[in-house]
Amino acid sequence: MKVKEIIKVLDQITGGRVVTDTSDIFTDKNPFVVMKSSDIPGKSVVETPGLVFGDPEAEVHKVAVTMTLTEGNIELAGATGVDAIVAHHPIADAANSGGVTLKNYLGLYNIAVFELHEAFHGLHPGISYIHGHRAFRVDIRYGGIPGNIMYVGKALDDVRTLGDMLSRLNRMMDMEKELEIMGKEKSILGCGEIMDSATAVGGEIYLGMPDSPVNTILHIFPHTGFTAEHLAKAKNEHPEIDTVLATISRVKRDSELVKKAEELRLNFICGNSHALEIFENGLPLAYALRHYLPEDVEIVIFRERITSTPLSKFGSKDIQEYAKYITENYLINR
Template sequence: MKVKELIKVLDNITGGRVVKDLNDVFTGKNPFVVMKSSNIPGKAVMETPGLVYGNPEAEIKKVAVTMTLTEGNIELAGATGVDVIVAHHPIADAANSGGVTLSCYLDLYNISVFELHEAFHGLHPGISYIHGHKPFYTDIRYAGIPGNIMYVGKALDEIKTLGDILNRLNKMMDMDKEHQVMGTERIHFNCSEIKDSATAVQGEILLGTKDTPVNTILHIFPHTGFTAEHLEKAKSEHPEIDTVLATISRVKMDSDLVNKAKELGLNFICGNSHALEIFENGLPLAYALRHYLPEDVEIVIFRERICSTPLKDFGSATIKDYAKFITENYLIHDKK
């Protein structure tokens, strides 16, 4: 199988949303080619779902599915014989390749990279299902903002309360095992303060209790630009909403969204964080690829698990001595 054939496979999976030629990028005919910008000078990025970089004629023997391309991904791919990385999130030169140009780094290991992001959003109700509801309304550009995804759904039959949502998440994500892994790591490194991205941010009820009934859920993603005004508008459009569910990102108790939900008499619950999106979007994509790709093409999942360790406990005694030596001799410039 060749890289150019994978373009067709991903286009099929996404229902025709992948960039096939440069006209899709520069003519505006593909609505999933979008600019993302916070108006920080020089930091905007254009999403171009499909092949970002690589040789279309290159042979594929091993594919990795990941959420965000990093230099760690590239090094792991190079070390384990991966020819293609399919990333969910958009890819930017240097930003996703260790500060050097993508072409130099990827050519070194003969790796091709793809991105999907907005082109993959809205294709399946997976994140809703994981959180225990079935959407009857979906908008992936709410209020005209690309990526401002919103679902309105009915709780599944087995979901009666907010507590049922939390229990479902713990089971789906196998959180008991995640905590066991974290506990083992703390023992191994003799540091009880180590935290990781899988267990540090878990489901949480902000308005209501575990016994509070749930029926109609407004499912939002705060980091996409969903505001308190959007919440009020959504409630007016769907008066039956009784619960706000925030996933991928979350909000604090004193946020405008929580205050607006309280004003509207709504429950508010936070679900899975972005650190677990590899399960929600990455795993179904990998299984879809398994269906379409030849059996001799191996598929792996690259999962990123970020750990937080206090400075005093990080690294061996030898590497700590190295860091202190470098700091004292090269990085501190206090005037004497």
């Protein structure tokens, strides 16, 4: 198996959305080549679904699927014999490689990297299914904004209330085991204040009660730019909507989106956070690769779990003394 063959496989999985000719990056031929910018000088990035770095002729024996490429991913790949990393999110030079150039870091370990992101969005109904509805409308550019994803769906037969949605989500995510892992880590480290990205942001009802009926769901992703005005517009387009579901990111209880939902007499529930997208998008992608790649190509999943620990309880006594020594002798301007 060669890197160039993985390009073809990803293009097949996405239905022809991958960049197979780099000259297409500088044209309007591929609508999934998108610039993302907050107008912060020098910080924009162009999504280029497909091969970002690597020799097309290089052999591949082990592939890792990840959400966001980081230096941690690169080091783990280098240490475990991974030849290629398929990342969901867009990749930017230095930003995704520990502050050094992708060429130097990835070239050191002979790792090829691919990205998909918008080219993968909208291909499957996974996130709606996980949260208990079947989308009958999917718009990945709602309001003309690339990446502003909106689903409208009907609740599945076994999901009749907001409580049913939460129960289904916790079961899908095996949240009981995640909480057990977090509990053991707290016990082993002797620190009850540790929190992690898998359990700190769980499903939560903002408007409504666990027994509030659910039928038609407006599924939104607040971090993509979905506004209160978009919510009102969607409700006007689909008057039958009774519930707003926010996933991947969420809003504060006093946000304009929640206020608008309350004004429109809608339920409002928050589901999975971005920290769990590896299950929603990464796992199906990995199984799709498994289907197309030869059996002798190993596939692994890189999951990042972030923890939060109080400063005074982070690390060993020796490393804490080291940090204090460095701070007192080099980082305090006297």
